[in-house]
Amino acid sequence: MTYLWIYRKYGFMKTTINLKDDVLRRAKSRAALRGQPLAQYMEECLEQKLAQDESLEGSLKEWINSLPKVSPDAIVDFEKNISGDDFRAIEEDMWK
Numbered sequence: 001m002t003y004l005w006i007y008r009k010y011g012f013m014k015t016t017i018n019l020k021d022d023v024l025r026r027a028k029s030r031a032a033l034r035g036q037p038l039a040q041y042m043e044e045c046l047e048q049k050l051a052q053d054e055s056l057e058g059s060l061k062e063w064i065n066s067l068p069k070v071s072p073d074a075i076v077d078f079e080k081n082i083s084g085d086d087f088r089a090i091e092e093d094m095w096k
Helices: 021-034 038-066 072-083
Strands: 002-006 015-019
Touching: 015 021, 021 038
Parallel strands: none
Antiparallel strands: 002 015
């Protein structure tokens, strides 16, 4: 495990992250090929990943909102069914 210190002056924070050796080597190689400091390359990678995740959040919320609504009575019935002793009982014959 490699520890990487990222430090940038003027409003940026210093932090320590744990990276697998292989990941750090690959990131250093990519940064060098692009002629960038490693910290700048890592910042760009994080920005891209965050943007990707944030765009997925919207679609996840849309998907959740598109699910059918369940009535309060159905929720009560469901909770009754799963809280009963017979719901949790597993009979050996069921698995044969």
